[in-house]
Amino acid sequence: MLSIKNLSVSIEGKQILKKLNLEVEKGEVHAIMGPNGTGKSTLASIIAGRDFFDIDEGEVFYKGQNLLEMDPEERAREGIFLGFQYPVEIPGVSMNNFLRTALNEQRKYHGLDPMSASDFIARMEEKKKMLDMQSNLTKRSVNEGFSGGEKKKNEIFQMAVLEPQLAILDETDSGLDIDALKIVANGVNKLRKPDNSTIVITHYQRLLDYIIPDVVHVLYDGRIVKTGGKELALELEEKGYEWLKEHAY
Amino acid sequence: MANDDKILEQVTNNEYKYGFYTDIETDKAPKGLNEDIIRMISQKKNEPEWMLEFRLDSYRKWLKMEEPEWAHIYHKPIEYQDIHYYAAPKKKKNPKGLDEVDPELLDTFNKLGISLEEQKRLTGVAVDAVMDSVSVKTTFQDTLQKHGIIFCSFSEAVQNHPELVRKHLGSVVPNNDNYFAALNSAVFTDGSFVYIPKGVRCPVELSTYFRINAANTGQFERTLIVGDEQSYVSYLEGCTAPMRDENQLHAAIVEIVALKDAEVKYSTVQNWYPGNENGEGGIYNFVTKRGLAKGHNSKISWTQVETGSAITWKYPSCVLLGDNSVGEFYSVAVTNNRQQADTGTKMIHIGKNTKSTIISKGISAGYSENSYRGLVKMTKNAHNSRNFSQCDSLLLGDKCGAHTWPYIKAQNTSSVVEHEATTSKISDDQLFYCNQRGIDTENAIGLIVNGYAKEVLNKLPMEFAVEAQKLLSISLEGSVG
Ligand SMILES: Nc1ncnc2c1ncn2[C@@H]1O[C@H](COP(=O)(O)OP(=O)(O)O)[C@@H](O)[C@H]1O
Numbered sequence: 057m058l059s060i061k062n063l064s065v066s067i068e069g070k071q072i073l074k075k076l077n078l079e080v081e082k083g084e085v086h087a088i089m090g091p092n093g094t095g096k097s098t099l100a101s102i103i104a105g106r107d108f109f110d111i112d113e114g115e116v117f118y119k120g121q122n123l124l125e126m127d128p129e130e131r132a133r134e135g136i137f138l139g140f141q142y143p144v145e146i147p148g149v150s151m152n153n154f155l156r157t158a159l160n161e162q163r164k165y166h167g168l169d170p171m172s173a174s175d176f177i178a179r180m181e182e183k184k185k186m187l188d189m190q191s192n193l194t195k196r197s198v199n200e201g202f203s204g205g206e207k208k209k210n211e212i213f214q215m216a217v218l219e220p221q222l223a224i225l226d227e228t229d230s231g232l233d234i235d236a237l238k239i240v241a242n243g244v245n246k247l248r249k250p251d252n253s254t255i256v257i258t259h260y261q262r263l264l265d266y267i268i269p270d271v272v273h274v275l276y277d278g279r280i281v282k283t284g285g286k287e288l289a290l291e292l293e294e295k296g297y298e299w300l301k302e303h304a305y
Numbered sequence: 306m307a308n309d310d311k312i313l314e315q316v317t318n319n320e321y322k323y324g325f326y327t328d329i330e331t332d333k334a335p336k337g338l339n340e341d342i343i344r345m346i347s348q349k350k351n352e353p354e355w356m357l358e359f360r361l362d363s364y365r366k367w368l369k370m371e372e373p374e375w376a377h378i379y380h381k382p383i384e385y386q387d388i389h390y391y392a393a394p395k396k397k398k399n400p401k402g403l404d405e406v407d408p409e410l411l412d413t414f415n416k417l418g419i420s421l422e423e424q425k426r427l428t429g430v431a432v433d434a435v436m437d438s439v440s441v442k443t444t445f446q447d448t449l450q451k452h453g454i455i456f457c458s459f460s461e462a463v464q465n466h467p468e469l470v471r472k473h474l475g476s477v478v479p480n481n482d483n484y485f486a487a488l489n490s491a492v493f494t495d496g497s498f499v500y501i502p503k504g505v506r507c508p509v510e511l512s513t514y515f516r517i518n519a520a521n522t523g524q525f526e527r528t529l530i531v532g533d534e535q536s537y538v539s540y541l542e543g544c545t546a547p548m549r550d551e552n553q554l555h556a557a558i559v560e561i562v563a564l565k566d567a568e569v570k571y572s573t574v575q576n577w578y579p580g581n582e583n584g585e586g587g588i589y590n591f592v593t594k595r596g597l598a599k600g601h602n603s604k605i606s607w608t609q610v611e612t613g614s615a616i617t618w619k620y621p622s623c624v625l626l627g628d629n630s631v632g633e634f635y636s637v638a639v640t641n642n643r644q645q646a647d648t649g650t651k652m653i654h655i656g657k658n659t660k661s662t663i664i665s666k667g668i669s670a671g672y673s674e675n676s677y678r679g680l681v682k683m684t685k686n687a688h689n690s691r692n693f694s695q696c697d698s699l700l701l702g703d704k705c706g707a708h709t710w711p712y713i714k715a716q717n718t719s720s721v722v723e724h725e726a727t728t729s730k731i732s733d734d735q736l737f738y739c740n741q742r743g744i745d746t747e748n749a750i751g752l753i754v755n756g757y758a759k760e761v762l763n764k765l766p767m768e769f770a771v772e773a774q775k776l777l778s779i780s781l782e783g784s785v786g
């Protein structure tokens with residue numbers, strides 16, 4: 057599904073990712089953990105196609121395509137979804153309108169007709185029910201005036217509606233109370249399918265009580281310094297990130 | 306073609322020496338403005354003496370006036386003597402089918418979602434008998450007649466309803482109101498006239514589209530709308546399709562009179578040629594629009610979507626004379642490339658308990674300049690009156706300008722004036738967020754801009770609103786790259 061080889065990335069001359077390697081197979085859930093400022097969001101942004109980074113070396117392949125040559129919207133239409141760490145507000149644009157546009161752009165790309173209004177409404181209702189979300193969020197403008205928790209839930213909701221093949225959730229669990237955390241985890245678990253993959257970026261092991269990852273990576277100082285099974289998360293929780301320093305160099 | 310023009314010019318100039326009026330063959334008056342030209346216009350239109358007097362009086366006042374310089378716009382001096390002030394309605398060579406029409410224009414039509422039938426009409430393609438728009442117009446006119454509604458060209462109104470025209474012409478915009486208004490009053494060629502009788506609710510939207518004998522009235526257009534007591538009308542001017550015109554200077558006047566309990570709603574979509582990327586060409590649009598809410602409880606509402614013209618100078622205003630009368634101004638003005646817009650409104654509160662609302666949304670991109678200029682005046686006797694103004698600016702990029710000049714004059718203490726203003730930008734983060742959901746940058750801008758302007762677009766009649774939404778996106782195409 058996703059194959060990253062020797063990826064080095066810098067911004068304004070400062071190197072952030074250093075010869076990073078990552079392989080995610082179909083159907084897998086990967087967790088990426090690591091302290092603040094180690095490059096987790098940078099990695100997510102690179103996969104999604106943010107353009108203010110310099111890619112110094114390496115390659116990224118997604119479903120066999122050279123991802124680095126694709127526009128961000130094309131990547132999205134090919135099934136990549138990024139749940140942002142800090143979702144931005146778009147005043148005046150209702151969630152309904154936004155998602156309908158997104159969905160129809162995706163359909164157009166795949167040669168399908170736009171979704172009818174009634175099918176769209178049905179899809180929205182279905183996903184709300186699935187995620188146990190209140191319905192009023194979709195009438196409001198995209199993220200405008202949403203609380204931190206609402207923004208995160210809204211990312212999961214968008215993921216559910218757009219049905220991506222590769223979802224990257226960047227600290228979607230941060231700042232959530234336990235109920236919201238369950239909604240997020242529930243969403244990820246329900247969307248877990250043999251054909252889809254998920255990368256869960258998290259700072260805490262807590263989320264991994266609800267989302268059981270197949271693989272856990274530890275990102276430290278721009279490199280993946282350790283990879284293991286779900287027990288790695290517990291070990292990390294116990295010993296703290298300091299413990300990693302010895303692995304880093 | 307240019308050669309033909311020259312010959313034509315020579316011929317007309319020659320004939321002019323011998324007395325212009327004998328000439329029927331020419332389709333253009335010689336360049337320049339003087340009393341003879343005005344007499345000629347009036348005579349060509351077979352106008353009554355009072356109409357000619359109105360024109361001449363306007364012209365004499367215009368001569369003593371100076372072009373205003375207070376607007377935040379820049380342009381080369383306008384050569385008023387280098388303009389043809391009269392051209393007979395020309396018979397254009399009509400294309401036989403859409404395949405003969407400029408593909409770029411068709412492309413824009415398609416983006417706007419304008420139907421094939423409509424495209425043919427707009428481009429002047431001959432339509433067959435079944436589709437003939439004339440028959441549509443005729444049934445339309447029948448409906449109006451049943452209600453006693455008058456909707457015709459201004460010239461026809463002068464012929465057929467002289468007493469109504471004479472009574473109201475210049476009653477809202479005096480012929481010395483401003484430089485451009487004086488010019489229009491002297492030389493206007495045609496426009497629309499509407500009269501809604503007492504107690505009649507006009508059952509259809511009146512659109513210039515349905516006006517029979519609509520001559521090419523682009524340059525100096527004159528519109529007069531009179532809503533008699535307890536009447537209602539919604540009037541639509543313009544269309545979303547891009548409009549070209551060989552004349553650079555446009556100076557129109559719209560006057561509205563609303564009598565007791567009457568309501569007049571006036572919606573405009575202005576999409577005149579804005580000039581090219583470098584600001585060459587493009588229409589200079591100097592418009593005076595004013596409504597007089599004359600009777601008690603009357604209401605005048607302006608809604609405008611301004612996307613075209615190189616220069617827009619336009620302040621649709623309301624004079625709230627009747628007690629409890631209401632004035633509204635909803636505006637979206639988009640400027641891109643080198644366009645300049647200085648637009649806004651004046652709300653003059655004279656009657657008691659009068660209310661006005663101003664919602665202005667400016668959107669600037671490229672190297673354009675976009676200004677809101679508005680006056681809210683509470684006169685001495687306008688007790689307990691209220692105004693609410695919201696003026697927002699949205700910037701795309703950092704080379705464009707957005708300015709807000711709200712003027713408030715309060716001459717009584719019981720009235721309340723509220724003014725809010727915001728300036729915002731479309732951020733890279735917003736665009737990337739949209740991109741990440743599969744929406745490309747151009748569509749994202751369209752989405753954001755339409756969301757921003759929603760409050761105003763919602764005021765437009767339904768069919769118009771959908772087209773206007775698309776128009777906003779199209780106007781901003783290529784503004785972020
Ligand atoms: N847009 C940016 N401009 C400058 N520095 C940045 C930018 N984005 C990230 N960085 C820097 O890159 C490093 C990694 O950041 P980030 O990927 O956000 O880390 P994490 O998500 O692991 O907390 C940090 O030192 C951060 O300051």
Ligand SMILES: [Mg+2]
Nearest residue numbers: 096097141227
């Ligand atoms: Mg981060």
